[in-house]
Amino acid sequence: MRADRGHGLTRNGTIDEKSKRKPMTARELARMIGVSQSAVSRAFTAGASIAPDLRERILRFAEEVDYHPNAIASMLSKSRTNIVGIVISDMQNPFYPALIEKLSRALQRVGLQSLMFNIAKGANLEEQLSALRRYNVDAVIVISATILSGPILRWATEDRAAILINRVAEDAELNCVICDNAEGARAIADHFHDIGRHRIAYVAGLAHTTTNRERQNAFITRIAEHGMTLSALIDGGEYSYYAGRKAATEILARGGTDAIFFANDILAVGGIDALHENGINVPEDIAVAGFDDIAIAGWPHYDLTTFRQPVETIVDVAVGMLEDGSCAPGKPPHVRRLSGELIIRRSTLVPSSAT
């Protein structure tokens, strides 16, 4: 009954001589105690019909002999995996690691594990996402803002609980948890107005992403309402430090700008560096604001005014939707738009003194 058939990870059919001990099963445990396998199963199932003292006896004995229920077998019979697929594609923007870290911890806290699906850009999406279906994940959380068109999204999440974080579904009817991008963009515009700036530039990350469109539209509209001028509108092409640098350089070349709103912080950080290198003072010459409030934004060197995404709340809401079943397939999808917070820092602090 010992190491009779266990095996390791080799794919080539090699039998590894010393391999994992075969773990104990509920049946074995049951036989040792003299109860039925069902009793063992019930002892480990909250709310099951079993006498409290029997349960305790079983649990105690299980601990002694180091028995743990096999989660795989449980998945098969319950057709519930307690696994959530997390689809990501961009770890370069520090906002995502921070979000993923909080999300995976929150999921763990309610007994859900995170299976990572790191989507590479060039590759075959369908192939990469088919594992979502084969592994029977209970739910899919999509964090990628940049990848995945509507149809693919719908295919990947068909008949499955799904939540998009930080993006909305363009055509697909899907659950979304998202920061109120328009609110944030307006807050930045108002703030620029408050500090007396008039000639405003906007730098998009990826122009076509839903987050960018929401921020851009709201920003430009509010700028106009304040009677300020949109001095430049640039699409960086990606959400990256270097795209931010390039955009800032271009804005300088054009001239006539006294405040820049970058679609997110990582762009803004690159922008600030480029401005400094060109001898521009931030905020005296040009005020700069970002969006997200990543850790770097708070670094004294950048000290970037930004609109903080309510990451904790986003995570809580998403996990809550999973728990209360409101995102189950077939239910009408919800879009939860959450308020953020304007964080004013040095990059916009000094009142107008534009050239």
Next chain:
Amino acid sequence: MRADRGHGLTRNGTIDEKSKRKPMTARELARMIGVSQSAVSRAFTAGASIAPDLRERILRFAEEVDYHPNAIASMLSKSRTNIVGIVISDMQNPFYPALIEKLSRALQRVGLQSLMFNIAKGANLEEQLSALRRYNVDAVIVISATILSGPILRWATEDRAAILINRVAEDAELNCVICDNAEGARAIADHFHDIGRHRIAYVAGLAHTTTNRERQNAFITRIAEHGMTLSALIDGGEYSYYAGRKAATEILARGGTDAIFFANDILAVGGIDALHENGINVPEDIAVAGFDDIAIAGWPHYDLTTFRQPVETIVDVAVGMLEDGSCAPGKPPHVRRLSGELIIRRSTLVPSSAT
């Protein structure tokens, strides 16, 4: 045969009215085609004994009706999950997201999925790691440098393929893939010597971590061999931007230092900012070097000399160990120490002109 018993994610026992369609099974497919369930299974199993034309017929039909083998059931019968548990604890240091991204993609490429175990510091480790065992992950890859003592590590990886990345096992006998920290530290020391610095400070992240000890010991030894002075030795207490700032400030207060080696880049980046704020020129007054070569180190503003960890190679070696079975439980553990590369940038470029 349609939606008769599927269910969603609710835990409260609620039956969700419209729930997932029950996916097709191999038996159903087999009946539709008029073959046995075994034939279907074999059609999807590489190398199985099945006539090529039958296989093709089954696969074609499966595609038509959108049948996908259920990975969970397969896990149960093969007792192989194709899931690798990735244990992490620190997403703050950008080095880790970058590593994890490459690792998870490499795993996906060989058909392995990544189950994330994000260990929170205060919490009950055993509880958090017990899922590693219950979920029957084929292997465990531990990336956390800071958490997990030897005994816990051994418990978590008992009878299971395991690889530590970026740390060595202190007492436990475990497989490790690690950058040659001593090589890197020596390269930095040599470089400081080459550019004529004499009064050298070392800033540890967490003094007790194996990565730090290797870097620190090798560095201090080599410094001595060159006849240079160790002007300060500081333990930042954590690998963070702010710890780096604090350490740099302290070094300034003591005075008498013309080069600082920070145990990693994120410390160094904080250090550079603090030096700048105190009116110190880098590298003219104080040269600075880090370790890892994170993206930020390459940003023009920091332009940090550093020792680049061979992340791609680390990932390849780790995945290779999984594939060839050399990390199967019971096999003698290997420690693969990989060479990195000194990346010289502006933070050390100018020859000595120390105060």
Next chain:
DNA sequence: ACGTGCATTGCATACGGATGCAACATTGGT
């Protein structure tokens, strides 16, 4: 003391695919 009802427990089977074994088909050799 007997009936009723609830709490426990075990039995049997389901979950969906993998695989040893036997049955069967095909090919080739003589």
Next chain:
DNA sequence: ACCAATGTTGCATCCGTATGCAATGCACGT
């Protein structure tokens, strides 16, 4: 035309847990 060897296929069973159902036990009311 017969036998052996090889190649295919299906049958039956297993993987380990969950759960409907029936059986049992016990307490309580009259």
